[in-house]
Amino acid sequence: MKILFTDLDGTLLNNKSTVSRKTKAFLDRFILSGNKLVLSSGRPLKSILEIKEQAGLSYPGIFVIAYNGTLIYDCDSQKPVLEKRMPLSYVSYLQEQAKALRLHIHTYIGDAVVSSSEDEEIRYYRQKIHLPLILAKDYASVLTEEPFKMLAIDLHERERLMAFSDAISGWAADKVRSIFSNDYYLELFVKDAGKGNAVHFVCNHFGVPVSDAYAAGDAENDISMLEAAGCGIAMANASPKVKEAADVITGLDNDNDGLALFMQSILFS
Numbered sequence: 001m002k003i004l005f006t007d008l009d010g011t012l013l014n015n016k017s018t019v020s021r022k023t024k025a026f027l028d029r030f031i032l033s034g035n036k037l038v039l040s041s042g043r044p045l046k047s048i049l050e051i052k053e054q055a056g057l058s059y060p061g062i063f064v065i066a067y068n069g070t071l072i073y074d075c076d077s078q079k080p081v082l083e084k085r086m087p088l089s090y091v092s093y094l095q096e097q098a099k100a101l102r103l104h105i106h107t108y109i110g111d112a113v114v115s116s117s118e119d120e121e122i123r124y125y126r127q128k129i130h131l132p133l134i135l136a137k138d139y140a141s142v143l144t145e146e147p148f149k150m151l152a153i154d155l156h157e158r159e160r161l162m163a164f165s166d167a168i169s170g171w172a173a174d175k176v177r178s179i180f181s182n183d184y185y186l187e188l189f190v191k192d193a194g195k196g197n198a199v200h201f202v203c204n205h206f207g208v209p210v211s212d213a214y215a216a217g218d219a220e221n222d223i224s225m226l227e228a229a230g231c232g233i234a235m236a237n238a239s240p241k242v243k244e245a246a247d248v249i250t251g252l253d254n255d256n257d258g259l260a261l262f263m264q265s266i267l268f269s
Contacts, residue, residue, distance in 0.1 A: 001034055001035055001036060001206070001208055001212065002030075002035045002036070002208075002212050002213070002214060002267070003035065003036040003037075003038060003202065003203065003206065003208055003212065003213045003214070004030065004035065004036070004037055004038065004213075004214045004215075004216070004263065005038045005040045005065070005195070005198075005199055005202070005213060005214065005215040005216070005225055005229060006037070006038070006039065006040060006215070006216045006217075006259065007040055007041060007216060007217035007218060007219070007222050007225075008039060008040075008041040008043065008048065008051060009041070009043075009128075009182075009218075009219075010182075010217075010218035010219060010235060010237060010238075010254050011216050011217050011218050011222075011235055011254055011259060012039070012216075012254075012259060013051070013254065014254055014255045014257075015254070015255045017051070017128060018054070018055065019051075019055035019056075019057070020257055020260075022257045022260055022261075023257050023259070023260040024055065024056065024057075025260075026257075026260035026261075026263060026264050027057065027059075027260070029264075029268065030263065030267070031059045033267075033268075036061055036062075036063070036206060036208070037057070037059060037061075037062050038062070038063045038064070038065060038202055039051075039052060039057075039062065039063075039064050039065065040064075040065035040069070040195050040198065040215075040217075040222075040225060041065070041066060041068075042067065042068045042149075042151075042181045042185070042187050042221055043066060043067075043129060044066060044067060044108060044111070044113075044129065044131060044148075045064060045066040045067070045071060045073055045111075046111045046131060047128075047129050047130065047131065048064050048066055049064070049075075050130065052064070052075070060076060061075075061076060062075040062076075063075065063081075063202055065195060065198045065202070066148070067108075067148035067149045067189065068149060068179070068181070068187050068189050068193065068194060068195060068221055069084070069189075069193045069194045069195040069196070069197055069198035069224075069225075070083070070084040070085065070086075070148040070149055070189050070190065070193040071083055071084070071148050072198055072201060072202065081201075081205065082198070082201055083148070084148070084189070084190050084192060084193035085145070085146035085147065085148055085190070086107075086146055086147050086148065086149065086150065086176070086188075086189060086190055087146060088140040088143060088146060089140075090175060090176060090190075091107060091139050091140050091143065091146075091147065091150065092138075092139070092140045093168075093171065094150055094168065094176070094188060095107075095116075095138075095139050095140075095150075097164065097167060097168055098152055098164060099116075101160065101163065101164055101167070103152055103154060103160055103161070103164050104119055104121035104122065104152065104153045104154065105150055105151065105152045105153075105188075106122060106125075106150065106151055106153075107139050107143070107147045107149070107150045107151075108131075108147045108148060108149070109134065109142065109143050109144060109145070109147065110144075111131060111132070112131055112132040112133065112134050113125070113126070113129070113131045113132070113133055113134070114134045114135075114136055114139055114142060114143070114147075115133060115134075115135060115136075116135070116136065116137055116139075117135065118133065118135065120155060121153040121154070121155060122153075124153070124155060124184075125151075125153060148189065149187060149188060149189040150188040150189075151185055151186070151187060151188065152164055152185075152186040152188065153184055153185055153186075154184060155184050158180075158183050158184070161180070161184075161186040164178075164186065165178040165186060172191075174191060175190070175191055176188055176189065176190060176191060177189055177190070177191055177193070177194060179194075179220055179221045180219065180220045180221065181219050181220070181221040182219055187221055194221075194224045194225075195215075195217075195221065195222060195224050195225035195228075196223075196224025196225050196227060196228035197224070197228075198225070199213060199215060199225055199228040199229055200228055209230070210228060210229060210230050211230035212230060213228075213229040213230050213231070214229055214230070214231045214233060214263065215228065215229035215231070215232055215233065216233040216234075216235065216250075216259050217233075217234070217235070217238065217242060218234065218235040218237055218238040218239065218242060218254065219238070219239060219242060220239060220241055220242065222238075222242060223241065223242055223245045226242065226245050226246050226247075227245055231247050231248065232245065232246045232247045232248075233246060233247070233248055233249075233250060233259065233262065234246035234248070234249045234250070235249075235250050235253060235254055235258055235259065236249060236250050236251060236252055236253040236258050237253035237254055237255075237258075248262070250262045
């Protein structure tokens with residue numbers, strides 16, 4: 001049995017944020033051959049499940065890695081099998097540091113996103129992530145449980161996100177990872193989480209050696225996943241850092257079924 005860990009945006013999904021017919025046909029064959037599919041994304045769980053349903057990925061045994069590996073969810077039992085949450089004291093610190101730099105940052109509660117204002121960044125984010133919005137000045141005061149992650153966004157200057165990451169680096173060293181998932185998004189989650197750690201957990205759960213795991217992605221938050229799997233696959237449209245970390249690079253990009261065609265060539269040729 002093989003396990004395919006695949007990122008969504010820029011990898012499994014085309015530029016219309018859908019799974020193409022050709023990619024769906026490959027996944028059908030992959031699952032019917034006795035293999036496992038794991039959807040791995042920085043997106044919240046509800047957003048991933050929405051994509052799964054729209055794409056018709058109703059296969060048994062699917063696991064979801066959400067919020068960059070801080071939540072692993074069994075779709076059959078509809079229950080989490082692993083949670084790595086962020087302490088509320090971390091939330092308060094990161095919110096204050098972002099505020100000092102006038103940088104957008106938000107977090108999550110249940111199936112909702114929590115933001116201090118309905119600004120340009122949160123409007124852009126919710127075009128793809130269809131979650132209700134809760135407005136709150138002090139995030140920790142409205143959170144009823146520790147969140148899985150926070151997300152800083154700047155739609156115009158990546159340098160501002162880099163400055164924020166640098167500003168918190170000393171404090172975050174043993175507490176929080178800060179990783180880009182695209183040029184606009186800086187993901188923040190606890191240090192002992194991440195997509196790479198999730199690969200090891202899922203492989204152990206199914207008793208599958210990591211040498212039989214394939215992981216595909218295009219962004220920096222995918223690097224740990226590519227490095228953990230037996231075969232790390234960078235998309236043709238991936239960032240240079242991701243391509244450098246990968247074992248192989250697809251010949252075609254996400255808008256031309258690059259992942260499906262590559263996997264088909266090595267498994268079903």
